[in-house]
Amino acid sequence: MKIGLLGAGNLAVTLGEAWATAGHSIVVTGRNPDRAKAAAEQIGAAATPVDPGQLADQADVVVVAIAWDGLEQALRLIGGPDGMLSGKTVIDCTNPVDYATGRLLPETGSAAELVAEVAAGAHVVKALHLFAGASWPFAGEVDSSPVVAICGDDAGALGRAAALIGDLGARTAVLGGLAAARQAEEAAGFVMRVVAAGANPRFAIPDVDPALLSAGTADQ
Secondary structure: OEEEEEOOOHHHHHHHHHHHHOOOEEEEEOOOHHHHHHHHHHHOOOEEEOOHHHHHHHOOEEEEOOOHHHHHHHHHHOOHHHOOOOOOEEEEOOOOEOOOOOOEOOOOOOHHHHHHHHOOOOEEEEOOHHHOOOOOOOOOOHHHOOEEEEEEOOHHHHHHHHHHHHHOOOEEEEEEOHHHHHHHHHHHHHHHHHHHOOOOHHHOOOOOOHHHHHHHHHHO
8 A cells, every 4th residue: 555644753663654654655745845855764765755635646545644733734735625635544643732732722623524624525533642652562462552533424434544553563443523522622632631640541541351341231
């Protein structure tokens, strides 16, 4: 698969390196051509920097790894409002939170819904924003692999996103349609607040086995 990375920061490079290792080809673009070139060089031979206007034509799936404050501008650079992403799977990894407080920055909706609004006709999937600092690919036991929550309105796009996340060594849990993205994004803010309070967020939520929960419900 040919993956288009919109963004040239640490997350884009980490994902690009992992997907290149899994056999995918990568094209990289961003608001700064020099940074896009440097990111492609860091990813390796499987990656090529491209001009923003070329990304949509050269990618099967577009992955958005942009800071919230530059999100709309970056989408406009790649022709989002002009329908250049129409029909394409677009995976939004944006973390639209105040890193000091964990507060979600959009007053309403979500970053993913903004992507869907600006990128006319795109099939947007929210994913990977909770793992912005993760080291991919995960190489441990399957039973202990990360679970990446995803949401979106198009079944085909969800399937493509799940396949790419599988190539990172992770599992997926579909939360529902794109309307669930705000809650998913708020979860990142919660994680940041727990960390700021000096605790590991891994231990801040219940350990629930869905199989046991289902069995208990059936017995009632």
